[in-house]
Amino acid sequence: MLTLRQIEVIRAIMVTGTVAGAARLLNVSAPGLSRLMKHTETSLGVRLFDRRNGRFVPTAQANGIFEQVNTIFTKVEDLRGAISRLETGASQELRIGSVPSIANVMVPRAIETVRRHHPDLVIDINTLKIEEAIDYLLLGKGEVVAISSRFDHPSLTFEPLASGELFCIVPEGHPLDGFDVISAEEIVRHPLIGIDPNDPYGRIMSNIFRERGLPYEITIRARFGTTVCALVKAGLGIAIIDQFTVAHGAVPGLKLLRIREPTRFDTYVASKAGTMLSSFAETFVKALRTEMKAAVLNPEPLRGEAAVKRISS
Numbered sequence: 001m002l003t004l005r006q007i008e009v010i011r012a013i014m015v016t017g018t019v020a021g022a023a024r025l026l027n028v029s030a031p032g033l034s035r036l037m038k039h040t041e042t043s044l045g046v047r048l049f050d051r052r053n054g055r056f057v058p059t060a061q062a063n064g065i066f067e068q069v070n071t072i073f074t075k076v077e078d079l080r081g082a083i084s085r086l087e088t089g090a091s092q093e094l095r096i097g098s099v100p101s102i103a104n105v106m107v108p109r110a111i112e113t114v115r116r117h118h119p120d121l122v123i124d125i126n127t128l129k130i131e132e133a134i135d136y137l138l139l140g141k142g143e144v145v146a147i148s149s150r151f152d153h154p155s156l157t158f159e160p161l162a163s164g165e166l167f168c169i170v171p172e173g174h175p176l177d178g179f180d181v182i183s184a185e186e187i188v189r190h191p192l193i194g195i196d197p198n199d200p201y202g203r204i205m206s207n208i209f210r211e212r213g214l215p216y217e218i219t220i221r222a223r224f225g226t227t228v229c230a231l232v233k234a235g236l237g238i239a240i241i242d243q244f245t246v247a248h249g250a251v252p253g254l255k256l257l258r259i260r261e262p263t264r265f266d267t268y269v270a271s272k273a274g275t276m277l278s279s280f281a282e283t284f285v286k287a288l289r290t291e292m293k294a295a296v297l298n299p300e301p302l303r304g305e306a307a308v309k310r311i312s313s
Helices: 004-016 019-026 030-044 060-088 106-117 130-138 200-211 225-233 279-297
Strands: 049-052 055-058 093-098 122-127 144-147 156-164 166-171 218-220 238-242 254-259 265-272
Touching (some): 004 019, 004 060, 019 030, 093 279, 144 279, 166 225, 200 238, 200 265, 265 279
Parallel strands (some): 093 144
Antiparallel strands (some): 166 254
């Protein structure tokens, strides 16, 4: 039996006609290659080449072997090419979904990591509402969805991403601009934007208001965090937003206020139960988890922390 290395050497000598040429082609030493060739012929019991005027000429009885060598070499090269394409992502596609709060800042930063590992990978990103995630995964439209809360479903699995907290956002120049920490009691004294009790983040704040008997008024309701931030920046009210939407200074012109009451929430990555994620999806999930945890550990600095003013209830 011939090894792949022996096949490679035989073909190199066939192509170049000399041991020295084959050695240069394979980037190895000529003496070592010559010894391997002699060992190969001895093992096979067949002389593969005649030496004529310093060149190696295939023998007549070895023509059948050479045809097979070329075929095998071509297949090996095809295999190497397929492996290379798999590593770079060429002719491959990664399809992922995300809720808007994670898609706006965190997903692009994670995709940077995926692109470095797989420069030729085709990436399809869908921004989804939570209720759209089920069909997206079960119908095979994508592999994973980054989601802001988990729910019970027999055909889906959920893995933790990161835990975050909510912030109150106000426009620069607002009466609350000089504060860094705010209480629920103070929040409800101002027109609120985008607090939907049915939204995972809105549910956290509405529960805090209800437990404290605090009535609140929603003057403008918006579905997505980017719209909420734009409305606040326009001076139309204040809002409660998750920290991932406004991470890394994504929305300049806003002041982030910490909320005195606990507002911790958990995020997850959802996938179809019983399926194995591709290596591309695994790279994305790992990168996304890293980015989100880093954002939690190093939140965007708040102005004026050296002289923190606290509004108590």
